[in-house]
Amino acid sequence: MEQHYKLFRVRELADGDQDFINVLAQTFLEEVPADAKILKEAVENNNHLATYQTAHKMKPTIDMFELGVLEDLIEVQDWGKYEKKEINIIPKLEIVLAAIEQASNEIRSDFNL
Template sequence: MKKMTYDLSQIKNISDNDPDFIKMMVDTFVKEMPVDLERLAAAVVEEDRVNVHRFAHKMKPSLELFGLKSHEHAHNLEIWGKEDIQKDINEDFMILHQELENTLIELKRDF
């Protein structure tokens, strides 16, 4: 069996394992993350530091809540967007993008 990219243990913990709450959280994640990811992608391509910071900052708590390792890459993007550092952020974005795409597929399949 393939290991899932996501981990719902935090959501289960805060909801006392309430299936309706878990489903609502998953539905919200599946609905909102593609939009935020698309906006983040556009900001990365345009090297728009303000919006890279904005969308990475917005996405990071949800990535953490769903147990995605890519929250670390969102953090790197967030820092790049806020500080004037010279760094190629494409790898961080690609890792975040790939894990999030896989997670969205898995969540749609599982819920």
């Protein structure tokens, strides 16, 4: 099965400390899905400020776990930052949310969390 997240940067940051890797995985599961829910609600409610702030907060973790959707997340962030009302950002948001859900399921399984 294809893995939708990568641990290269996580392992590099942890410098071989498996306990720290486990903590980062746990933290991902505690924060990212909750932030994704906030992001989804912010976009649905055209709350540009909350969209920008939440997407901006999520970027480092999405990048560290290499979900492959950083550019999509940046587009969502920019939609919020620049209040690009004329752009339908929902397709990009859906790509980000699907990647987060898939990675969360895989991390739960891979780390027995």
